[in-house]
Amino acid sequence: MPMDTLLLDFVVCPETREKLSVGNAELLAQLNAAFDAGTLKNRTGQPVRARLEALLVRADQKFGYPVWDDIPNLLIDEGIPLETT
Helix, strand or coil: CCCCHHHHCCCECCCCCCEEEECCHHHHHHHHHHHHCCCCECCCCCECCCCCCEEEEECCCCEEEEEECCEECCCHHHCEECCCC
16 A cells, blocks of 8 residues: 555654655665565664565655554664665
């Protein structure tokens, strides 16, 4: 199910308050491939718990927040660093 665009008008990064946007299919595929390989980690270094359904990307493109079961996980520690992907 596509991310509700109305929701995107209200959600922001919990750390910087920057706007979030839905990550593109190429980025999502790249991150899910890293998950399948067991190398996808969140900002605390812990393995990401499941394949990503979608990703909300911070405006500066440094972190993304996972979406599972149509629910964005906007905890700072669950952010996925994107600079190394």
